[in-house]
Amino acid sequence: MKRAIVVGSGAGGATAARELQGRLDVTVLEAGREFRPLRTRLPALETLRLAGLTVDPRQIPLFFPAMQVHVTPEMVLVNGRCLGGSTAISTGNAVRADGDLRALGLDLDAEFEEIYREIPVSTAHQRRWREHTRDLYAISQQMGLDPRPMPKMGAYERCVGCGRCVLGCPYGVKWDSRRYLLEAVAQGARVVTGSRVIGVAIEQGRATGVWAREGLRRRFYPADLVVLAAGGLSTPVILQNSGIPCEPRLTVDPVLCVAMEWPDADQVREMEMPFVIQREGFILSPYFDYVSYLFSRDWRYPARNLLGIMIKLADENVGTVSRRQVCKPLTARDRSRLAEGVRLCAEMLELLRAKERPTIPSKMFLGTLNAGHPAGMLPLSERELATCHPDRLPPNLYVADATLLPAAPGNPQILTIIALAKRVCKFL
Numbered sequence: 001m002k003r004a005i006v007v008g009s010g011a012g013g014a015t016a017a018r019e020l021q022g023r024l025d026v027t028v029l030e031a032g033r034e035f036r037p038l039r040t041r042l043p044a045l046e047t048l049r050l051a052g053l054t055v056d057p058r059q060i061p062l063f064f065p066a067m068q069v070h071v072t073p074e075m076v077l078v079n080g081r082c083l084g085g086s087t088a089i090s091t092g093n094a095v096r097a098d099g100d101l102r103a104l105g106l107d108l109d110a111e112f113e114e115i116y117r118e119i120p121v122s123t124a125h126q127r128r129w130r131e132h133t134r135d136l137y138a139i140s141q142q143m144g145l146d147p148r149p150m151p152k153m154g155a156y157e158r159c160v161g162c163g164r165c166v167l168g169c170p171y172g173v174k175w176d177s178r179r180y181l182l183e184a185v186a187q188g189a190r191v192v193t194g195s196r197v198i199g200v201a202i203e204q205g206r207a208t209g210v211w212a213r214e215g216l217r218r219r220f221y222p223a224d225l226v227v228l229a230a231g232g233l234s235t236p237v238i239l240q241n242s243g244i245p246c247e248p249r250l251t252v253d254p255v256l257c258v259a260m261e262w263p264d265a266d267q268v269r270e271m272e273m274p275f276v277i278q279r280e281g282f283i284l285s286p287y288f289d290y291v292s293y294l295f296s297r298d299w300r301y302p303a304r305n306l307l308g309i310m311i312k313l314a315d316e317n318v319g320t321v322s323r324r325q326v327c328k329p330l331t332a333r334d335r336s337r338l339a340e341g342v343r344l345c346a347e348m349l350e351l352l353r354a355k356e357r358p359t360i361p362s363k364m365f366l367g368t369l370n371a372g373h374p375a376g377m378l379p380l381s382e383r384e385l386a387t388c389h390p391d392r393l394p395p396n397l398y399v400a401d402a403t404l405l406p407a408a409p410g411n412p413q414i415l416t417i418i419a420l421a422k423r424v425c426k427f428l
């Protein structure tokens with residue numbers, strides 16, 4: 001049987017492995033290791049913070065190796081480096097966000113139907129909402145913002161609302177791409193962890209395999225077909241290392257939180273992002289932001305006394321990643337949309353304060369700008385839709401991850417990337 005190398009085991013890679021195993025002999029090369037949820041409890045995190053020991057987000061991988069961090073002058077970028085990739089540290093949101101692909105002419109209805117047969121999606125968590133979440137939901141309804149309970153992927157009828165979604169679900173409630181990976185392995189696929197792919201070997205216009213670093217060793221994996229799904233920050237670097245240029249169109253869906261002190265809100269012990277408000281160019285959703293809580297001086301309150309709402313922005317396609325650095329400036333349009341989001345969040349929180357606790361002083365603060373949805377540096381063009389194969393790649397080299405997205409969804413991306421990876425695999 002012909003050999004396929006799939007690089008990465010996140011949303012795109014695990015999907016590709018599952019779709020291809022059987023037709024091809026698949027080996028998945030994954031830079032990270034087995035995923036383990038963060039075990040450190042909240043009181044210990046609080047102690048570290050109070051002792052002034054959390055000073056730089058780049059410390060995160062020291063105690064949580066599954067999370068990779070890049071810091072740019074504008075923001076902190078986080079993504080998963082482990083089996084399951086960023087899906088393992090996701091908040092389980094299951095949103096269909098393929099509007100830009102559809103506008104381009106790509107109809108992924110069949111793939112989404114498959115996904116909804118394979119992955120349980122529900123809003124069963126709603127019965128566990130805390131009082132302040134119900135109140136914020138009602139307030140945003142009164143403001144005409146049309147909030148919707150967030151669809152979540154997994155067995156959410158079992159969710160205990162511990163609020164540790166981005167640290168890894170300790171109860172196995174959340175669906176993540178390791179489930180697809182397990183199915184691929186059951187069909188005979190091989191998974192190699194700790195194998196960081198550096199480049200694709202290309203001879204006479206065809207990919208002949210990939211070079212990977214494994215500890216101090218450099219190893220060559222021969223292949224008849226290569227599928228890159230190392231995520232929106234790594235796939236472009238692998239391509240560039242292989243002599244294939246990408247486009248300076250990096251998007252990341254930046255997140256900014258607006259928060260206030262709210263004694264005993266205990267949002268930190270509630271499931272993240274229980275409902276969503278869709279606006280032009282951004283979404284709003286209640287969120288306890290660990291990055292700001294641990295590293296921002298303004299967030300000096302005990303975790304249980306913080307209440308926040310996130311703005312997740314569909315940023316413009318401006319930015320690059322290279323082997324050495326990520327460059328992701330915000331444009332004037334990005335800043336103005338963020339400002340509009342901040343205004344709406346502040347209004348929601350102020351209405352809540354006036355209604356529930358008028359004696360609490362009205363004091364709000366912003367979080368650290370952060371992002372976890374890198375995408376877009378080899379966007380599919382209309383011409384390439386028929387095969388989902390970018391023209392500039394050799395015929396037996398494919399991309400099956402967020403790198404292909406033509407524009408920032410400003411929305412959770414996992415389901416859309418899975419749908420796209422399924423479509424890519426239909427052409428192989």
Ligand SMILES: Cc1cc2nc3c(=O)[nH]c(=O)nc-3n(C[C@H](O)[C@H](O)[C@H](O)COP(=O)(O)OP(=O)(O)OC[C@H]3O[C@@H](n4cnc5c(N)ncnc54)[C@H](O)[C@@H]3O)c2cc1C
Pocket residue numbers: 007008009010011012013029030031032078079080081082083084085086087089090091092093094095166195196197198229230231232234235238371372373374400401402403411412413414415417
């Ligand atoms: C904190 C957080 C929460 C999120 N929550 C949600 C959510 O609730 N819902 C949602 O839809 N989206 C969410 N997202 C976004 C979503 O997880 C990503 O958009 C999606 O997983 C991207 O899929 P991908 O296949 O492009 O990359 P990833 O899922 O990141 O997978 C890339 C994989 O490639 C591996 N890799 C990287 N470089 C190499 C290399 N050189 N060689 C080998 N392997 C490599 C990585 O370790 C990783 O396993 C969240 C993201 C973050 C960071």
Ligand code: SF4
Pocket residue numbers: 092158159160161162163164165166168169170171172173174270271272
């Ligand atoms: S709130 Fe807790 S139990 Fe529920 S999905 Fe998140 S981590 Fe899992």
